[in-house]
Amino acid sequence: MSKTLRRIVLGAAFIALALPLTCRAAASAKTLRVTFQAAETGFDPVKVADYYSGSVIEAIFDPLLTYDYLARPAKLVPNVAEALPVISDEGRTYTVRLRKGIRFADDPVFKGVARELIAQDYAYSIRRFLDPANRSPYAFLFEGKIAGLDELASAAKKTGKFDYDAPIAGLETPDRYTLRIRLKQTDLNFSHVLAFTLAGAVAREAIEAYGEDTGAHPVGTGAYRLKQYTRSSKIVLEANPAYRGTVWNFAPGADPRDQAIVGRMQGKRLPLIDRVEISIMEETQSRWLAFQKGQTDLEYQLWEVAPRFMTADGGLKPEFLNRGIKLDRTVDPEIIYTYFNMQERIGDQPNPVAGFSKEKIALRRAIAMAYNVNDQVRVIRKGQAIRAHYPIPPGVAGHDPRYRSSIPYDPQAASALLEKFGYRKGPDGYRSLPDGKPLVIRYSSQPTERDRQFDELMKRSLDSIGIRLEIHKDRFPELMKLENQCRLMMRTSAWIADYPDGDNFMQLMYGPNKGQSNNACYESAEFDRRYEKSRLLADGPERNRLYKEMTRIMEVDSVWIMGDSRYRNVLLQPYVVGYKKHPVLHTEWLYIDLEPAK
Amino acid sequence: MLAYVIRRLWQFIPTLLGVVLLVFVLFNWVGGDPAYLLAGKISNPEHIENIRRQLGVDEPYYVQLGIFLKQIATGDFGASWATNEKISHIFASRLGPSLTVLVPMLVIGTLLAMIAALAVAFWRGSVTDRAIMIACTVGQSISILVYIIVLQYVLGYQLGWFPVQGWGQDLRENLFYYAALPVLVGVIVSLAPDIRLYRSFFLDEINQDYVRTARAKGMSDTRVMTVHVLRNAAIPIVTNVMIQLPALLAGAFLIERFFSIPGIGREVILAVERSDFPLIKAVTVYVAIATMIINLAADLLYKAVDPRVQLK
Numbered sequence: 001m002s003k004t005l006r007r008i009v010l011g012a013a014f015i016a017l018a019l020p021l022t023c024r025a026a027a028s029a030k031t032l033r034v035t036f037q038a039a040e041t042g043f044d045p046v047k048v049a050d051y052y053s054g055s056v057i058e059a060i061f062d063p064l065l066t067y068d069y070l071a072r073p074a075k076l077v078p079n080v081a082e083a084l085p086v087i088s089d090e091g092r093t094y095t096v097r098l099r100k101g102i103r104f105a106d107d108p109v110f111k112g113v114a115r116e117l118i119a120q121d122y123a124y125s126i127r128r129f130l131d132p133a134n135r136s137p138y139a140f141l142f143e144g145k146i147a148g149l150d151e152l153a154s155a156a157k158k159t160g161k162f163d164y165d166a167p168i169a170g171l172e173t174p175d176r177y178t179l180r181i182r183l184k185q186t187d188l189n190f191s192h193v194l195a196f197t198l199a200g201a202v203a204r205e206a207i208e209a210y211g212e213d214t215g216a217h218p219v220g221t222g223a224y225r226l227k228q229y230t231r232s233s234k235i236v237l238e239a240n241p242a243y244r245g246t247v248w249n250f251a252p253g254a255d256p257r258d259q260a261i262v263g264r265m266q267g268k269r270l271p272l273i274d275r276v277e278i279s280i281m282e283e284t285q286s287r288w289l290a291f292q293k294g295q296t297d298l299e300y301q302l303w304e305v306a307p308r309f310m311t312a313d314g315g316l317k318p319e320f321l322n323r324g325i326k327l328d329r330t331v332d333p334e335i336i337y338t339y340f341n342m343q344e345r346i347g348d349q350p351n352p353v354a355g356f357s358k359e360k361i362a363l364r365r366a367i368a369m370a371y372n373v374n375d376q377v378r379v380i381r382k383g384q385a386i387r388a389h390y391p392i393p394p395g396v397a398g399h400d401p402r403y404r405s406s407i408p409y410d411p412q413a414a415s416a417l418l419e420k421f422g423y424r425k426g427p428d429g430y431r432s433l434p435d436g437k438p439l440v441i442r443y444s445s446q447p448t449e450r451d452r453q454f455d456e457l458m459k460r461s462l463d464s465i466g467i468r469l470e471i472h473k474d475r476f477p478e479l480m481k482l483e484n485q486c487r488l489m490m491r492t493s494a495w496i497a498d499y500p501d502g503d504n505f506m507q508l509m510y511g512p513n514k515g516q517s518n519n520a521c522y523e524s525a526e527f528d529r530r531y532e533k534s535r536l537l538a539d540g541p542e543r544n545r546l547y548k549e550m551t552r553i554m555e556v557d558s559v560w561i562m563g564d565s566r567y568r569n570v571l572l573q574p575y576v577v578g579y580k581k582h583p584v585l586h587t588e589w590l591y592i593d594l595e596p597a598k
Numbered sequence: 599m600l601a602y603v604i605r606r607l608w609q610f611i612p613t614l615l616g617v618v619l620l621v622f623v624l625f626n627w628v629g630g631d632p633a634y635l636l637a638g639k640i641s642n643p644e645h646i647e648n649i650r651r652q653l654g655v656d657e658p659y660y661v662q663l664g665i666f667l668k669q670i671a672t673g674d675f676g677a678s679w680a681t682n683e684k685i686s687h688i689f690a691s692r693l694g695p696s697l698t699v700l701v702p703m704l705v706i707g708t709l710l711a712m713i714a715a716l717a718v719a720f721w722r723g724s725v726t727d728r729a730i731m732i733a734c735t736v737g738q739s740i741s742i743l744v745y746i747i748v749l750q751y752v753l754g755y756q757l758g759w760f761p762v763q764g765w766g767q768d769l770r771e772n773l774f775y776y777a778a779l780p781v782l783v784g785v786i787v788s789l790a791p792d793i794r795l796y797r798s799f800f801l802d803e804i805n806q807d808y809v810r811t812a813r814a815k816g817m818s819d820t821r822v823m824t825v826h827v828l829r830n831a832a833i834p835i836v837t838n839v840m841i842q843l844p845a846l847l848a849g850a851f852l853i854e855r856f857f858s859i860p861g862i863g864r865e866v867i868l869a870v871e872r873s874d875f876p877l878i879k880a881v882t883v884y885v886a887i888a889t890m891i892i893n894l895a896a897d898l899l900y901k902a903v904d905p906r907v908q909l910k
Binding site: 049139233281285295 | 629630645680754864865
């Protein structure tokens with residue numbers, strides 16, 4: 001064979017190998033393709049804290065309760081329970097009855113025998129949160145709440161083994177399908193915990209069989225099961241053949257889009273999507289191009305490029321509308337705020353922003369008045385956020401849409417306030433404390449591009465009233481550590497709802513939560529008294545009145561600078577139907593459909 | 599030769615100990631406390647302490663260092679703190695995709711750079727030489743990030759010649775379909791510095807007496823360049839290629855992130871973000887060992903390429 005001929009043959013072979021790959025068939029029908037912008041960590045419900053793992057867990061496991069798909073604000077509905085829990089004993093006992101005949105997905109651990117979901121599975125799953133060996137990030141949901149459970153955890157810390165078989169008063173299963181939970185104190189909102197994504201039931205035999213690798217072998221009763229798993233890269237779910245099969249049955253709410261969704265989806269048997277393919281794509285450009293090429297079906301993680309597809313008034317640009325692309329726009333149930341450390345000393349140094357004297361409150365209020373939240377929304381968020389006035393964001397029970405912060409943006413008035421309380425400007429243009437000592441505010445943030453923008457805005461804002469700002473940069477774990485020790489003077493923080501109840505947000509300022517979630521280390525007897533009272537109440541006018549009073553107290557003390565809540569702009573391909581972003585559910589895969597034309 | 603190899607192997611031990619100490623000190627000094635990352639949104643001191651105890655970071659430093667050394671000796675670095683996945687499994691499953699991209703990138707890049715460098719060295723001083731050198735200087739000044747973003751957008755999205763991202767289950771599909779654009783990007787990025795470097799190697803040889811002698815003997819330019827010059831310039835080129843080999847273990851994280859390739863580079867970045875010390879330890883130690891072994895192999899290869907080289 002001559003050299004030329006050999007080259008031709010080799011070239012033809014190469015093309016023959018490569019060609020079929022360029023002519024790939026479109027994905028099969030009813031396959032939903034989505035992305036995660038960060039890698040998952042695993043699918044054992046008690047061992048994860050990240051949103052993306054939670055999304056897959058939500059598809060595979062069933063909590064006792066869930067949320068109505070269309071109702072806003074979010075409304076609890078039974079999931080595998082026959083009905084909502086019977087709450088007795090002044091909100092201290094929750095009794096839930098399970099529906100019969102619900103099966104776990106088939107798995108080798110069941111040795112070919114259908115495994116029914118029973119009440120004991122929930123009792124076991126709840127216990128797992130407190131097992132020290134699991135070091136569950138969401139242990140706080142059950143910690144200090146269920147009678148006898150903390151004692152079991154304490155004993156496990158001493159013996160090194162959690163006793164899953166020890167009877168406790170707080171978790172009882174009087175029969176195969178009844179779960180009775182006894183709380184240590186009244187909590188009329190505990191149902192939200194039972195609807196929490198990570199509170200789904202696991203089968204004890206599966207957990208014990210897979211040992212340390214439970215994160216890669218999720219076995220649940222949900223609509224989907226794990227089909228293929230390439231860690232940090234690709235997750236494929238397929239419809240669970242053992243799924244009990246639910247019917248799409250939701251009443252339309254006030255949202256005008258609801259009627260169309262109901263008309264299209266009502267009565268359909270779920271799940272409608274056979275397969276969900278999740279690709280991990282960390283880079284915005286990759287997700288954006290993949291969506292535009294039709295390689296993904298819905299995409300929301302596009303904050304940085306939002307101006308490319310959105311108009312100034314929050315709509316889609318005509319070129320996308322013409323292609324049939326749809327936009328679902330909601331505000332995330334989150335709050336971004338900047339806190340002041342309220343502890344008198346940080347380490348062995350006095351804290352200039354702490355205290356309840358008039359001049360200290362004036363200093364914090366002046367900083368809050370000088371901080372340009374509108375610039376935060378316009379420049380840093382590129383318009384993809386709304387200004388927050390209330391600590392409880394929209395979509396969460398207790399939110400007050402009419403509430404307006406009493407602290408305006410007014411640098412001139414802020415300067416006058418500082419002058420009045422003795423914060424005089426020196427020859428360098430920066431102010432000193434009333435006693436003449438230097439005034440330096442230390443603002444902490446991470447070494448990221450986004451935080452650099454916050455640093456610059458804070459610096460500009462404080463310069464406008466002559467206050468010297470020092471930026472402290474550190475890595476996230478170190479900031480967490482210092483924050484828990486009340487050793488950061490100021491930091492911008494975020495909180496997204498674990499469950500759609502105002503308590504999840506108001507607890508951020510409750511005194512005893514100092515060193516945990518109360519990162520301002522704020523201790524106010526007036527606030528705490530009202531908070532404790534609110535915990536004994538269900539969502540309603542009386543609790544809302546308390547929340548409003550607490551917010552005013554916080555404002556008077558000027559503990560937080562209210563920031564914003566970001567929009568979630570979900571782009572949908574034309575063939576995705578029935579989609580409406582839920583404020584609490586991680587995903588809507590169970591409730592949507594893909595048109596046959598796809 | 600054997601004595602030389604044994605002597606070099608002995609030298610591995612203090613070098614490795616230095617690397618171990620450096621990574622250990624760096625992690626404990628600037629790495630951040632992983633317990634606060636793993637603790638979740640709401641944690642109390644008791645919870646943090648429980649996590650620290652389970653990870654073993656509450657032990658005295660000398661105990662932790664001892665465990666690190668034992669892990670190196672046994673090759674068992676345990677499991678990831680963030681995902682509980684075995685470190686050995688992370689390497690076993692992520693190295694393949696990384697190599698699928700990096701090996702063709704290295705081979706094609708080196709061959710193209712050698713050919714181009716040989717050509718411009720031959721036509722040194724000409725307009726072509728100057729134009730290519732200017733292009734290389736400009737190309738070298740541009741960040742790899744720009745190459746990735748522009749080429750992914752133009753070749754992948756606008757022209758549709760390649761997939762914009764993705765990875766499959768089949769080696770052939772990955773090699774010829776998904777890896778094509780990442781390899782192209784990597785080759786383009788490496789060409790500019792490599793052509794400049796290899797050109798200088800060739801020019802060093804072209805000015806040698808033996809080249810003049812070969813020409814005086816009537817040898818053709820092609821034979822002089824491809825046989826004499828190329829062979830003698832091979833030693834520094836081999837060195838340059840060998841230096842790049844250990845980096846294969848660490849992957850090319852930017853390319854892997856943008857093109858959604860499930861390689862080891864992405865894992866390393868994730869490990870740093872998550873303060874996942876077991877994986878950071880393993881990668882550092884493996885890269886150090888690979889560097890030492892490859893350096894030794896390169897020295898042995900010099901001897902094979904050039905018999906004048908003496909191993910001492």
